[in-house]
Amino acid sequence: MEELSKTRIWVLRAMFLAFVIIGWELSSGRLASEFFISRPSAIAQMFWEWTLSGKIFYHGAITLLEALSGFLLGGLIGMVIGVWLGRAQLVAEVLDPFIMMFYSLPKVALAPLFVLWFGIGIDMKILLTATIVFFLVFLNTYTGVRAVSREQIAILRLMGANERHVLFKVVLPSAVTWVFTGLRLSVPYALIGAIVGELIASNRGLGYLLADSAGQFDTTGVFTALIGIMAMAFCLNAAVKLIEIRAMPWRETNSKREMSI
Amino acid sequence: MTEQAGSKGHVPLIEFRGVGKRFTVKGEPLQAVRDIDLKVREGEILTLVGPSGCGKSTLLNMAAGLFEATEGEVIYRGAPVKPYNNSVGYMTQSDHLLPWRDVIGNIAIPLEIKGLPKAQVVARVEELMETVGLTGFGRSYPNQLSGGMRKRCALARLLAYDPETLLMDEPFAALDAMLRMRMQIEIRALCRRLGKTVMFVTHDLDEAVAIGDRCVVFTGRPGTIERVVDVPLPPDRDILQLRKDRDYQEITATLWDVLAPAVGMGD
Numbered sequence: 052m053e054e055l056s057k058t059r060i061w062v063l064r065a066m067f068l069a070f071v072i073i074g075w076e077l078s079s080g081r082l083a084s085e086f087f088i089s090r091p092s093a094i095a096q097m098f099w100e101w102t103l104s105g106k107i108f109y110h111g112a113i114t115l116l117e118a119l120s121g122f123l124l125g126g127l128i129g130m131v132i133g134v135w136l137g138r139a140q141l142v143a144e145v146l147d148p149f150i151m152m153f154y155s156l157p158k159v160a161l162a163p164l165f166v167l168w169f170g171i172g173i174d175m176k177i178l179l180t181a182t183i184v185f186f187l188v189f190l191n192t193y194t195g196v197r198a199v200s201r202e203q204i205a206i207l208r209l210m211g212a213n214e215r216h217v218l219f220k221v222v223l224p225s226a227v228t229w230v231f232t233g234l235r236l237s238v239p240y241a242l243i244g245a246i247v248g249e250l251i252a253s254n255r256g257l258g259y260l261l262a263d264s265a266g267q268f269d270t271t272g273v274f275t276a277l278i279g280i281m282a283m284a285f286c287l288n289a290a291v292k293l294i295e296i297r298a299m300p301w302r303e304t305n306s307k308r309e310m311s312i
Numbered sequence: 313m314t315e316q317a318g319s320k321g322h323v324p325l326i327e328f329r330g331v332g333k334r335f336t337v338k339g340e341p342l343q344a345v346r347d348i349d350l351k352v353r354e355g356e357i358l359t360l361v362g363p364s365g366c367g368k369s370t371l372l373n374m375a376a377g378l379f380e381a382t383e384g385e386v387i388y389r390g391a392p393v394k395p396y397n398n399s400v401g402y403m404t405q406s407d408h409l410l411p412w413r414d415v416i417g418n419i420a421i422p423l424e425i426k427g428l429p430k431a432q433v434v435a436r437v438e439e440l441m442e443t444v445g446l447t448g449f450g451r452s453y454p455n456q457l458s459g460g461m462r463k464r465c466a467l468a469r470l471l472a473y474d475p476e477t478l479l480m481d482e483p484f485a486a487l488d489a490m491l492r493m494r495m496q497i498e499i500r501a502l503c504r505r506l507g508k509t510v511m512f513v514t515h516d517l518d519e520a521v522a523i524g525d526r527c528v529v530f531t532g533r534p535g536t537i538e539r540v541v542d543v544p545l546p547p548d549r550d551i552l553q554l555r556k557d558r559d560y561q562e563i564t565a566t567l568w569d570v571l572a573p574a575v576g577m578g579d
């Protein structure tokens with residue numbers, strides 16, 4: 052029963068995708084000019100060419116390097132500072148309004164400033180991405196550390212736990228769920244950081260491919276680059292999901308459990 | 313039958329001396345308990361019964377050093393209780409198991425804190441799982457366990473830490489009648505065997521009599537001790553057959569009369 056409906060969903064999904072692609076292919080040149088919407092067959096062909104020539108891998112690798120480095124850098128610093136501020140009440144209290152002010156700033160607006168400071172090299176994109184990811188991971192970690200059950204801490208304290216025990220046995224594990232929420236939210240933003248950086252100033256990466264194709268009025272190239280970006284986002288999401296399952300086996304058993312209320 | 317003075321020359325393990333506790337709730341003072349004078353003898357199972365909100369949990373929290381008394385003082389083994397009284401183990405209605413640790417991991421926590429070598433931890437946990445009847449469930453996470461099993465796990469964790477005093481706050485309230493009785497039998501047998509001192513809070517009079525050596529009846533808001541009753545049942549009583557026991561019926565009837573006025577006051 053359960054399995055059957057799953058296959059059915061996949062069949063329906065495939066049908067939906069086929070419908071969209073065929074509709075797109077048919078309307079191209081009829082309902083809308085091919086210049087604006089290209090056509091799936093042309094995109095597939097270009098994707099294949101870029102794959103054969105290695106172009107997509109070259110630019111993809113650059114973007115991946117930027118997104119991943121920024122993701123790791125921002126995520127790591129976000130976690131550390133999140134844990135620290137989560138434990139240091141006073142500092143957190145003092146910094147709170149400033150953090151929220153900075154948080155509400157759309158981080159991509161910093162891109163021009165980062166170009167001034169760090170130039171147009173790869174480090175500018177990494178730092179931009181790291182800044183964006185930092186805030187998401189930091190805020191989630193911070194919230195997670197603050198949301199730790201005080202009763203659980205008290206019970207451990209009665210067992211004679213010291214500060215270190217409390218941190219490593221209760222605070223950090225219980226914050227992990229939140230940290231991963233932050234990391235998962237960060238994946239698309241990491242790509243935004245990398246690609247916006249490339250759009251603004253670059254001669255490499257998927258963002259550059261995008262801007263370059265658009266500059267030559269090559270819609271097919273734009274769509275091909277977009278699909279490359281989507282594929283990368285998909286893989287990154289899947290990777291985080293996989294790590295998440297490995298890191299939190301108790302969550303897995305939770306979702307597999309029969310529903311009850 | 314009513315006073316605890318029976319213990320002549322006995323130094324009490326825990327002593328509440330004129331204890332009162334006031335909370336501040338939304339700027340208003342709220343007297344939770346007042347004028348508590350109570351001596352807990354070493355090795356006894358003392359049950360605390362009374363309507364909810366009369367401050368039973370507050371007393372346990374003060375014995376554990378989680379709350380400070382507003383008036384009077386709480387003495388443990390001759391010294392005032394300071395924050396985190398490490399001689400007591402606490403078990404509450406919600407078991408507070410760590411969801412990210414499986415049964416083995418949860419039971420192992422106090423042993424890890426003590427810094428026992430890994431091999432010893434493993435052996436001890438195995439032993440404890442057998443004691444509480446959880447053998448074979450070591451790799452299950454709390455969310456895969458039934459309510460009774462979670463209680464057993466929390467109990468095993470408590471025993472792993474091996475405190476001389478157990479503070480139990482309505483630990484079996486959420487269990488069904490059969491399971492509750494089984495847990496009562498086990499907890500009583502276990503505590504007798506290990507010589508634990510127990511403060512056991514319940515709002516169930518039958519439970520209070522069934523497992524207690526003495527029973528403290530609370531009333532009112534703010535809560536005060538209405539009466540302390542010796543439970544005239546043998547230490548090796550058969551909890552399963554208590555319902556038919558004359559003494560048991562008598563004492564529960566007496567306690568009902570003490571508590572009955574509180575029922576009408578609404579809660």
Ligand SMILES: Nc1ncnc2c1ncn2[C@@H]1O[C@H](COP(=O)(O)OP(=O)(O)O)[C@@H](O)[C@H]1O
Nearest residue numbers: 335336337344363364365366367368369370371
């Ligand atoms: N941490 C707290 N802060 C404020 N008020 C509390 C707190 N704990 C208990 N109280 C109040 O103290 C009274 C007694 O509570 P409690 O000890 O939990 O009663 P019981 O365990 O007998 O049901 C209640 O009115 C409750 O609202």
Ligand SMILES: [Mg+2]
Nearest residue numbers: 365368369481
């Ligand atoms: Mg209570």
